[in-house]
Amino acid sequence: MKYPYPIIGLEIHVELKTKSKMFCQCSADYFGKAPNSQVCPVCLGLPGALPVPNKTAVEWTIRIAQALGCTVPERSKFDRKHYFYPDLPKGYQISQYDEPIGINGRVAISDGIERKEFRIRRVHIEEDTGKLIHKGGETLIDFNRSSVPLVEIVTEADFHNSGDVKRFLEELQVIIRTLDVANADMEKGDMRLEPNISVLYLEKGQKWDGKTFPKYKVEVKNINSFRFAKMAIDYELERQTKLLENGETPVQETRGFNEKTNATVSQRTKEDAHDYRYFPEPDIPVMVFGKSYLERIRQSLPELPTPRAERLVAELGLRFQDAFLITRVKSTADLYEMLVAKMGKDKSQKIANHIVNRKVDVTAPVEEVVSAMEALFAEKNADPALLEKAVADVCAANGKVVTDYKNGKQQALMFLVGQVMRQMRGQADAADVTAALRKYLD
Ligand SMILES: [Zn+2]
Numbered sequence: 001m002k003y004p005y006p007i008i009g010l011e012i013h014v015e016l017k018t019k020s021k022m023f024c025q026c027s028a029d030y031f032g033k034a035p036n037s038q039v040c041p042v043c044l045g046l047p048g049a050l051p052v053p054n055k056t057a058v059e060w061t062i063r064i065a066q067a068l069g070c071t072v073p074e075r076s077k078f079d080r081k082h083y084f085y086p087d088l089p090k091g092y093q094i095s096q097y098d099e100p101i102g103i104n105g106r107v108a109i110s111d112g113i114e115r116k117e118f119r120i121r122r123v124h125i126e127e128d129t130g131k132l133i134h135k136g137g138e139t140l141i142d143f144n145r146s147s148v149p150l151v152e153i154v155t156e157a158d159f160h161n162s163g164d165v166k167r168f169l170e171e172l173q174v175i176i177r178t179l180d181v182a183n184a185d186m187e188k189g190d191m192r193l194e195p196n197i198s199v200l201y202l203e204k205g206q207k208w209d210g211k212t213f214p215k216y217k218v219e220v221k222n223i224n225s226f227r228f229a230k231m232a233i234d235y236e237l238e239r240q241t242k243l244l245e246n247g248e249t250p251v252q253e254t255r256g257f258n259e260k261t262n263a264t265v266s267q268r269t270k271e272d273a274h275d276y277r278y279f280p281e282p283d284i285p286v287m288v289f290g291k292s293y294l295e296r297i298r299q300s301l302p303e304l305p306t307p308r309a310e311r312l313v314a315e316l317g318l319r320f321q322d323a324f325l326i327t328r329v330k331s332t333a334d335l336y337e338m339l340v341a342k343m344g345k346d347k348s349q350k351i352a353n354h355i356v357n358r359k360v361d362v363t364a365p366v367e368e369v370v371s372a373m374e375a376l377f378a379e380k381n382a383d384p385a386l387l388e389k390a391v392a393d394v395c396a397a398n399g400k401v402v403t404d405y406k407n408g409k410q411q412a413l414m415f416l417v418g419q420v421m422r423q424m425r426g427q428a429d430a431a432d433v434t435a436a437l438r439k440y441l442d
Pocket of ligand 1 (some may be wrong): 021024041
């Protein structure tokens with residue numbers, strides 16, 4: 001009488017789009033560049049080279065932490081995380097261990113009906129590694145990505161299905177893009193997800209206490225789209241449930257997602273924190289942030305997408321789905337609010353409809369969008385005399401359909417609306433036509 005209960009926590013890495021790398025002045029824009037063309041003694045880990053933290057990268061990490069509702073302590077430091085892999089030239093990665101930039105945040109997702117909150121455990125800054133390229137039986141290393149600033153966001157194990165993970169990731173992506181600190185493109189590897197997945201068995205009717213965890217967990221890597229994230233988690237849950245039902249315990253390990261087979265495959269057993277021999281980075285002083293500095297960054301945060309959608313619903317009575325779509329891209333939301341201010345609050349839903357239905361090109365210069373929108377409103381304000389004539393003509397020509405309508409057949413009205421719209425050659429709004437027909441027929 002037990003049922004399986006998925007327990008999922010997330011680690012998300014986001015590469016910042018700063019001009020230079022985390023600890024040196026090499027360009028951080030490595031995409032499509034010739035291998036090893038953007039390197040120096042610091043990011044190659046040569047003996048004697050000293051790291052100097054990128055101030056913008058630290059500030060942007062604070063912005064992300066604050067936007068995710070985290071507390072940003074006034075003290076933060078860097079640590080060395082040791083492991084041996086050819087893409088890590090120093091034999092350690094400069095990361096943050098026990099004093100990360102942000103702690104204890106939360107992010108809400110909403111569909112207008114239900115609001116769910118997920119806790120953020122920590123947000124820290126570290127350096128990215130180089131990249132291994134496997135080619136013709138050889139392994140080559142490109143260090144252009146070595147030391148590019150990377151923000152790690154760790155959630156609590158608050159996820160219990162793959163759908164919520166996907167929606168959370170989409171929300172995180174729009175938050176980060178609204179902050180304008182990263183491209184957060186999963187396909188390009190600017191945003192990478194590593195979920196920790198395990199399954200607990202609960203008695204029927206029993207609720208999870210939030211602190212009992214299975215004796216193992218499986219981390220999945222190589223997920224490079226929202227869709228694959230959902231597929232990888234669903235595959236893993238099914239695999240683990242099968243093992244558990246046969247009385248076996250899944251191995252604690254790291255698995256990779258194969259996008260051709262849609263399956264996860266074992267890569268290596270998972271390290272514990274003590275295997276990394278963390279210790280404070282001796283070459284970089286502890287960072288101390290002043291209260292006013294942190295407050296200044298907080299004041300500069302833009303309004304975030306979901307709270308903005310909720311405000312548009314409250315202030316303008318907009319449908320949540322439309323407010324949600326409009327606020328996914330900051331420039332579109334800014335444009336929308338500018339149009340409402342210009343054309344009037346009474347048109348707010350119609351303006352939203354035109355944007356959502358792509359009647360105007362929101363990426364065009366502002367003046368062009370304004371005149372396109374004005375044209376849409378003008379042409380929909382059909383001449384009332386012409387509309388009246390069209391209604392009368394259509395009703396006269398479709399006597400049987402009119403009788404059907406009068407006998408209570410609602411679809412008949414839809415047919416008549418279509419006929420009038422046709423006669424008006426798209427110069428009338430469907431809602432206006434429906435109203436004119438009802439008035440005439442009733
Ligand atoms: Zn460098």
